[in-house]
Amino acid sequence: MNASVVPPAGDWIRGISIRQLWATCIVAGAKTIENRPKPWTWRGWTLLHAGQQTDRPALREPLVARTIRGRELPTGAVIGIARLTGCHQDPDDSPPCTEWAQTEAWHLELSDVQALALPIPARGQLGPWRPTEDLLDQVLQQLPTFRL
Numbered sequence: 001m002n003a004s005v006v007p008p009a010g011d012w013i014r015g016i017s018i019r020q021l022w023a024t025c026i027v028a029g030a031k032t033i034e035n036r037p038k039p040w041t042w043r044g045w046t047l048l049h050a051g052q053q054t055d056r057p058a059l060r061e062p063l064v065a066r067t068i069r070g071r072e073l074p075t076g077a078v079i080g081i082a083r084l085t086g087c088h089q090d091p092d093d094s095p096p097c098t099e100w101a102q103t104e105a106w107h108l109e110l111s112d113v114q115a116l117a118l119p120i121p122a123r124g125q126l127g128p129w130r131p132t133e134d135l136l137d138q139v140l141q142q143l144p145t146f147r148l
Helices: 022-027 056-060 062-068 133-141
Strands: 013-020 033-036 044-054 077-088 106-121
Touching: 013 022, 013 077, 022 044, 022 062, 022 077, 022 106, 044 106, 044 133, 056 062, 077 133, 106 133
Parallel strands: 013 044
Antiparallel strands: 033 106, 044 077, 077 106
């Protein structure tokens, strides 16, 4: 689908800002959930924005270190797109849904992740945010086969 067929940013897409190392773990395809303190009701396509902050202590986690090895770690930029398909908490006394899950956090379920070849500088914000038409156009230029 070319960008002229994709509807305006409107209601079909949002952005999510994620601290670095975690954002790269998602676009690498390893991390399929994002941990949040509150549930999200938004479902649909989501721009993956690497926030300005890097979670340096996470570098000591072997799972993270293996996943990001040899990868660029841009900050303040959209680095991919994913479909947010659900949000859940793991039941008490049950094993975590993935090795990336934090206890007592809400887990945003991500699928259909596509990394961008080039990061696109952008400002993110807390909670799901609406991308500008210009930002969305820049993302879709790098994803010529993107389908809703």
